[in-house]
Amino acid sequence: MRADTTDMPEFSPRQNAVLEQALRLLVEGGEKALTTSGLARAANCSKESLYKWFGDREGLLAAMIAHQASKVRTFERSGERLTADLLRDHLELFARDLLQVLAGDVSLALNRLAIGQATREGSKLGKLLLEHGRRQIDRRAMALIDQGKRAGLLRFDNADAAYHTLYGLIVSDLHVRMLLGEPGLKDNARQAERAVVAFLALHGTQKQSADARGVSAGR
Amino acid sequence: MRADTTDMPEFSPRQNAVLEQALRLLVEGGEKALTTSGLARAANCSKESLYKWFGDREGLLAAMIAHQASKVRTFERSGERLTADLLRDHLELFARDLLQVLAGDVSLALNRLAIGQATREGSKLGKLLLEHGRRQIDRRAMALIDQGKRAGLLRFDNADAAYHTLYGLIVSDLHVRMLLGEPGLKDNARQAERAVVAFLALHGTQKQSADARGVSAGR
DNA sequence: GCAGAACCGTACCGTACGGTACGCAAAAGG
DNA sequence: CCTTTTGCGTACCGTACGGTACGGTTCTGC
Numbered sequence: 193m194r195a196d197t198t199d200m201p202e203f204s205p206r207q208n209a210v211l212e213q214a215l216r217l218l219v220e221g222g223e224k225a226l227t228t229s230g231l232a233r234a235a236n237c238s239k240e241s242l243y244k245w246f247g248d249r250e251g252l253l254a255a256m257i258a259h260q261a262s263k264v265r266t267f268e269r270s271g272e273r274l275t276a277d278l279l280r281d282h283l284e285l286f287a288r289d290l291l292q293v294l295a296g297d298v299s300l301a302l303n304r305l306a307i308g309q310a311t312r313e314g315s316k317l318g319k320l321l322l323e324h325g326r327r328q329i330d331r332r333a334m335a336l337i338d339q340g341k342r343a344g345l346l347r348f349d350n351a352d353a354a355y356h357t358l359y360g361l362i363v364s365d366l367h368v369r370m371l372l373g374e375p376g377l378k379d380n381a382r383q384a385e386r387a388v389v390a391f392l393a394l395h396g397t398q399k400q401s402a403d404a405r406g407v408s409a410g411r
Numbered sequence: 412m413r414a415d416t417t418d419m420p421e422f423s424p425r426q427n428a429v430l431e432q433a434l435r436l437l438v439e440g441g442e443k444a445l446t447t448s449g450l451a452r453a454a455n456c457s458k459e460s461l462y463k464w465f466g467d468r469e470g471l472l473a474a475m476i477a478h479q480a481s482k483v484r485t486f487e488r489s490g491e492r493l494t495a496d497l498l499r500d501h502l503e504l505f506a507r508d509l510l511q512v513l514a515g516d517v518s519l520a521l522n523r524l525a526i527g528q529a530t531r532e533g534s535k536l537g538k539l540l541l542e543h544g545r546r547q548i549d550r551r552a553m554a555l556i557d558q559g560k561r562a563g564l565l566r567f568d569n570a571d572a573a574y575h576t577l578y579g580l581i582v583s584d585l586h587v588r589m590l591l592g593e594p595g596l597k598d599n600a601r602q603a604e605r606a607v608v609a610f611l612a613l614h615g616t617q618k619q620s621a622d623a624r625g626v627s628a629g630r
Numbered sequence: 631g632c633a634g635a636a637c638c639g640t641a642c643c644g645t646a647c648g649g650t651a652c653g654c655a656a657a658a659g660g
Numbered sequence: 661c662c663t664t665t666t667g668c669g670t671a672c673c674g675t676a677c678g679g680t681a682c683g684g685t686t687c688t689g690c
Binding site: 219220221222223297300301303304305306307308309310311312313314315318319321322353356357359360361362363364365367368369371372373374386387390393394 | 438439440441442516519520522523524525526527528529530531532533534537538540541572575576578579580581582583584586587588590591592593605606609612613
C-alpha cells in the first residue's frame with residue numbers, strides 16, 4: 193500500500209456527472225432503483241460506457257463511495273492554544289458536524305447499500321465505506337481529543353476508548369434508527385451540547401459552567 | 412399475557428419450522444439467498460404454500476421478524492430492593508445482554524434486511540423491527556433506570572435521555588460496524604463494565620468503588 | 631372408507647436484471 | 661481532410677426472480 197490516500201482513480205468530469213446521477217437514483221429509490229439501464233437512461237450514457245469505466249456493478253458502487261468521499265474534505269485543524277471553553281466549542285462543533293453528516297441523505301443511502309450488501313463474512317463495500325467515510329472524521333476527533341489531553345484539559349487512559357465514548361454519547365442509537373427509516377432529531381445542536389457536557393464530565397479535568405451541567409443533570 | 416400488541420398471527424408449528432429455515436438462509440447468505448424457490452427447497456414445502464401462508468415476499472419477511480421476536484422473551488424483573496451494588500450488577504447484565512443480542516447472527520441479518528429495504532420515506536420492515544425487537548429491551552432498561560431513581564441511586568431529568576446515554580455508552584458505533592461486516596468485540600463484558608461505570612459517574616448519586624473507576628479513568 | 635382439504639413437487643409465465651455486441655455520430659488528432 | 665477514438669442508443673442474451681397453475685399425495689373429519 194503506497195502512502196495512504198489519494199490513490200483513488202480520480203474520475204473524469206463526465207464520469208463524475210454519471211456518479212452524481214447514480215447517487216441521486218440511489219437516494220431517491222434505494223438500491224433497487226439503481227440499475228445499469230436506469231443509470232444509463234438517467235445520465236444519458238450507454239451501458240457499455242458504464243462497464244468500460246467501472247468494470248461491473250460492484251465497481252460502480254465502489255466508485256460512488258469514492259466519489260462521495262472525495263467531496264467531503266475535513267479541513268485540518270488550527271494549532272491554536274486550547275482553553276477549556278475552546279475545547280468545548282470544538283467538541284460541540286464536531287458533534288454537530290457528525291450528526292449532520294450521519295443524517296445526510298447520501299450518507300444514509302450509501303450506508304444502507306453497503307449494509308444491505310454485507311453478510312456475516314464481511315463486505316467489501318462496508319470496508320470501503322468505513323475506510324473512506326469514517327477515517328477523516330475519526331482523525332479530526334482524535335486530534336482534538338489528543339490536543340485536549342496535552343493541554344491538560346482531558347484525562348483518559350486510552351484515546352481510542354475515549355473517542356468511542358464521545359461517539360456513543362453523540363450518536364447513541366440514532367444512526368441505526370435513521371438507517372431503518374426513522375426521522376432524525378429535531379435539534380441536533382441540543383443533542384451535541386448534551387453529549388459534550390457528559391463527555392467533559394467523564395474525561396474533563398475542570399468543573400464545567402453551571403448552565404452547562406444543568407443540561408445533563410440539573411432539575 | 413396478550414396485553415398490547417400480540418395481534419401477531421401466531422404461526423403453526425409447520426410454519427414456524429419454515430420461518431426457521433428462512434432465517435437460516437438469510438443468516439447464511441444475506442437477502443439475495445432468501446428466495447421463494449430456495450426457501451421452498453430448503454424447507455421441503457411448496458411455493459404455493461408459502462404464498463398461501465404469508466401472502467407475498469414482504470409478508471414472509473414480516474413473519475420472520477415476528478417469529479424471531481416471539482422467541483426473545485425478556486423475563487419480567489423481580490421487585491427486590493435495590494442497592495448500589497445490585498443496581499450496578501443489573502446494569503452490567505443489561506449491557507452484556509444488549510451487546511450479545513445486537514451481535515447475534517439473526518439480529519444482524521434481520522437488521523441488514525430491513526435497512527437494505529429502507530428508503531428515505533421509511534420502511535415498513537424497519538418500523539416492525541424497531542417495534543418488535545427493541546421495545547422489550549427498552550422496557551427492561553427503562554424499568555431498571557426508573558427503579559434506580561426511585562431508590563435514590565440515580566439522578567436525571569429525563570429518563571428517556573438517560574437511557575439513550577446508557578445505550579450510547581454501551582453500544583457506541585459497534586452496531587453499525589457489525590452491520591457493515593466488521594467483527595464484534597473480543598470482550599463484551601469489559602465494554603459493559605466500562606459503560607456502566609461511565610453511566611454511574613454521570614447519573615449515579617454515590618461514589619463508585621476504586622477498582623471500578625480504575626476502568627474508566629485510572630492513571 | 632370416503633370426501634374434502636391441505637400440501638408437496640414441478641412446471642410454467644412474465645419480467646427485469648447484469649452484461650455484451652453492434653451501428654453510428656461526434657470529437658480528437660495528425 | 662481523413663483516421664482513430666470515444667461514447668451514445670439500441671438491440672440482444674442468458675439467467676433468475678416473484679408469483680401462479682396443476683397433478684399427485686397425504687392428512688383429516690365424518
